[in-house]
Amino acid sequence: MTLKEKLDLLNLSDREKEIAIVKNSATLAIIDERDFDGKLSFLNTKDVKITKAREIKVLTVSLEDLTKNFSVLDEIHESDLYRYEPLALTVNVIDIYKRIKYCIQNNIPYKTEKGYNPAIYTKREAAWKKFIDENTMQRNVPVNEQKDNGNVLSFEDVLSEPKKEEDSIYKIDFDGLEMGNENKVEETPVLEEATRENIFSFDNENISPSTPTEPLSSEDFDYDHIKIDDYLNSEIDVHDMDAASKELEQGTEKLNNTVENAKSAYEISLAENLDKELEMYNNSFDTVSFNDLEPESFGLGR
Amino acid sequence: MKFLEKYEFDKETIADFLNNSPKKMIDAIKDNKKLVGANIEYLKDLGVTNYQDIFLEYYDMFLMDHSNFVEIFSKYEPEDLIEKLKKNMKIIEYL
Numbered sequence: 001m002t003l004k005e006k007l008d009l010l011n012l013s014d015r016e017k018e019i020a021i022v023k024n025s026a027t028l029a030i031i032d033e034r035d036f037d038g039k040l041s042f043l044n045t046k047d048v049k050i051t052k053a054r055e056i057k058v059l060t061v062s063l064e065d066l067t068k069n070f071s072v073l074d075e076i077h078e079s080d081l082y083r084y085e086p087l088a089l090t091v092n093v094i095d096i097y098k099r100i101k102y103c104i105q106n107n108i109p110y111k112t113e114k115g116y117n118p119a120i121y122t123k124r125e126a127a128w129k130k131f132i133d134e135n136t137m138q139r140n141v142p143v144n145e146q147k148d149n150g151n152v153l154s155f156e157d158v159l160s161e162p163k164k165e166e167d168s169i170y171k172i173d174f175d176g177l178e179m180g181n182e183n184k185v186e187e188t189p190v191l192e193e194a195t196r197e198n199i200f201s202f203d204n205e206n207i208s209p210s211t212p213t214e215p216l217s218s219e220d221f222d223y224d225h226i227k228i229d230d231y232l233n234s235e236i237d238v239h240d241m242d243a244a245s246k247e248l249e250q251g252t253e254k255l256n257n258t259v260e261n262a263k264s265a266y267e268i269s270l271a272e273n274l275d276k277e278l279e280m281y282n283n284s285f286d287t288v289s290f291n292d293l294e295p296e297s298f299g300l301g302r
Numbered sequence: 303m304k305f306l307e308k309y310e311f312d313k314e315t316i317a318d319f320l321n322n323s324p325k326k327m328i329d330a331i332k333d334n335k336k337l338v339g340a341n342i343e344y345l346k347d348l349g350v351t352n353y354q355d356i357f358l359e360y361y362d363m364f365l366m367d368h369s370n371f372v373e374i375f376s377k378y379e380p381e382d383l384i385e386k387l388k389k390n391m392k393i394i395e396y397l
Contacts, residue, residue, distance in 0.1 A: 019395070023374075026365035030330050054395060057362045060324040091322045123322040123358050124315070 001032035006041050009040060010050050027290060031059045039063050046070060055086045069093040081116050088121035096121055099128060108135045150199035200261070305335045309319070311354055319358055330365060337363045338364045341371045348375065349384050356391050363394075 006028050007017055020028065039059050043050065043066070050058060061069075072093045078100050081088050088096065099120050103110040119131035188225040200206045306316050320328060331338050341364045345353040357364060364371070374397050375383060385394055 022370065023363050023366060026330065027327070027362040030326050032326075052395070054360065054362075055325060057324065060326040062325070065324075090324050090327075123318050125318050126314070219396070 001036065006031060006033070006036060009036070012051065016051065016053045016076075020056060023054050024053050027057050027060060031056075035063050039066060042066055043086075046082065047088075050081050050086060058086050058089045061089055072097050073100075076104075079119065081111075082190065084115040085118075085121060086230075088116075091121045091123060095128075102132070108132065180184045201233070219282075303332065304340065307343075309353075311357075315354065315358070319361070323361065331361065334365055336369060337348060340368050344368070344372055345375070348370065348380055348397060350387055352388055352391055353375055353386065356387065356394060357392065364397060 003021075003025060007020060008019075010017075012020060036059065038278060039061075040050075042063060043058075048058075050056065070079050070082065070091055073081060073096065076097065081096065100110060102108070103120070110120055117131070119128050122128055122131075303316050303320060306319075307313075311325075338361075342357055344351060345356065350356065366374075378397070
């Protein structure tokens with residue numbers, strides 16, 4: 001199976017396919033073609049869609065692990081996480097399971113209608129610790145408070161909760177984890193975005209899984225009036241950025257010079273005028289500043 | 303994955319990466335550590351402060367051919383690029 005054949009089996013837009021050709025060819029090559037179809041079929045039955053080039057690496061996870069991941073989160077009825085964020089399938093499912101359980105036990109909001117807090121599926125343990133520290137500090141309750149002193153359960157309490165053997169398809173061996181503020185935590189910009197109030201609380205109200213929220217209306221984001229700098233600096237979460245990326249697709253062909261590189265690996269037929277445009281573009285290309293990029297070239301702004 | 307220590311990844315970060323990445327990707331990175339290292343070094347030398355976070359999130363991109371990898375970032379003024387990546391590294395998907 002060639003790389004192009006693998007790409008054609010994925011439900012990617014033309015732009016995402018071009019990105020995949022440039023940025024994710026190695027990943028496509030790594031995916032074992034023997035179970036490529038099987039994995040796609042499995043994900044389809046679970047209603048998980050690979051729509052972004054960056055999500056292709058999900059298909060490098062073995063079919064056995066994909067099945068296991070769903071089984072574990074199905075136990076707590078949270079496998080919707082993978083429908084919201086397919087990349088979470090590449091993260092250790094036991095870590096995700098423990099984090100969700102901890103949030104539920106301690107009434108820490110970890111999801112909204114728009115999706116799950118990235119702290120739930122972050123690769124960085126330090127980022128997860130920072131998340132619970134922030135949420136625990138807001139309530140002025142120490143992280144390791146004993147169960148008898150209130151409703152807060154320590155991580156050890158969650159880990160020691162009895163679990164029936166027959167309910168668990170996979171025996172989960174919890175390791176004791178040290179929690180607390182003693183370790184200095186690096187800043188992670190992605191997490192900072194995810195835990196800000198304006199994403200997980202509306203009108204200064206805390207959102208819990210049971211708190212109903214109204215989705216933002218389209219009037220709240222008038223993409224035609226957002227310039228590129230505002231777009232990059234705006235407080236838009238991942239799902240709104242996905243909506244904005246559709247706007248970016250319009251008018252990006254002229255800036256995309258990756259087809260020249262892709263030609264060596266693929267037979268891609270292009271319209272003659274596009275070849276000429278790219279050649280002219282490459283010949284006149286100079287260092288470009290972000291400020292020089294007019295919003296119109298990204299399909300944004302007026 | 304010890305080669306990542308050369309680029310100032312601490313042991314905890316490396317352990318997190320190994321614990322949360324598909325085995326095939328880890329093997330591919332190990333098999334191509336010179337290429338991956340060169341791409342990491344490029345970002346680090348460019349002055350990108352959160353190159354480690356970028357690697358943890360987009361590690362498959364670091365398997366790109368080095369010249370193509372450099373071309374993606376060299377289109378932009380370094381200071382602008384560094385600032386924008388620091389604010390929101392997800393813009394890498396649009397470069």
